[in-house]
Amino acid sequence: MPDVTKDPTVSAEENEKNARKDRFNFKLGKENYTFSDLCAIVERLRSEDGCPWDRVQTHDTLRRYLLEETYEVLEAIDTNDPENLKEELGDLLFQILFHASIETGAGHFTMRDVVSEEAEKMIRRHPHVFGDADADETLAAWEESKSLEKKRKTLSERLVSVPAALPALLRAQKYAEKLRGASASALDAYIVGGSANPLPAGAAVNEQTAGEFLLSSVAFFGAAGIDCEAALSRACDALSARVRADEERVSPAAGR
Numbered sequence: 001m002p003d004v005t006k007d008p009t010v011s012a013e014e015n016e017k018n019a020r021k022d023r024f025n026f027k028l029g030k031e032n033y034t035f036s037d038l039c040a041i042v043e044r045l046r047s048e049d050g051c052p053w054d055r056v057q058t059h060d061t062l063r064r065y066l067l068e069e070t071y072e073v074l075e076a077i078d079t080n081d082p083e084n085l086k087e088e089l090g091d092l093l094f095q096i097l098f099h100a101s102i103e104t105g106a107g108h109f110t111m112r113d114v115v116s117e118e119a120e121k122m123i124r125r126h127p128h129v130f131g132d133a134d135a136d137e138t139l140a141a142w143e144e145s146k147s148l149e150k151k152r153k154t155l156s157e158r159l160v161s162v163p164a165a166l167p168a169l170l171r172a173q174k175y176a177e178k179l180r181g182a183s184a185s186a187l188d189a190y191i192v193g194g195s196a197n198p199l200p201a202g203a204a205v206n207e208q209t210a211g212e213f214l215l216s217s218v219a220f221f222g223a224a225g226i227d228c229e230a231a232l233s234r235a236c237d238a239l240s241a242r243v244r245a246d247e248e249r250v251s252p253a254a255g256r
Helices: 012-023 035-045 059-078 082-107 113-127 135-140 142-149 154-160 168-182 186-190 207-223 230-251
Strands: none
Touching: 035 082, 059 082, 082 113, 135 230, 154 230, 168 186, 168 230, 186 230, 207 230
16 A cells, blocks of 8 residues: 655655654644653754754854853852743753754764663662662762762872863862862862861851952952963862872872
């Protein structure tokens, strides 16, 4: 029996294109669109008969948009604006789906793989919720379990796991956390005065005083012509390199 959905007067490629249009023929006005709808929309946009701009995008060309959408989500959180947060989370989700679609096209993985792997990871990392483990012991071993999971055995490997593209202050804080988690002495060994209180005697240690101290530090060094973001980023690079060098000196095999 002939396939009545295909037009015998056009090529197989044209029939496939028409079928794709019918499958992804979205119109405005639907009461509720689903996650599957959004995935299909991304697929249509990147298809041969989709959007010329979307078709040529790569991870590199989309990088700035992923960063912008992330900051817009943070701004919506900071301003306590639920409606704006809803919109910005949608924009960020679209970027995630777009990057996953690029990898699907390359034959590496699909969005389903992303969701499945993340779900499995969260179950594994929360045995106190999805199993019988003790909550306090699990939380205390959180960083260690992540390191074992990703086969990060050395301190330098843990530092390298912190994205270098992070803002310098956040990267520095992550480094300090990993040093502190490694041993009681590691923080002071690699960061001058790492555990010392730099505030005047009697000053409260809270978010306000931290912000004021950091702001005054930036103002002081900025007046001297120093790019504080770049300076802190280079300090993080140097710290990571020093940890790696120390490990290689103790055990040459660590650098291989």
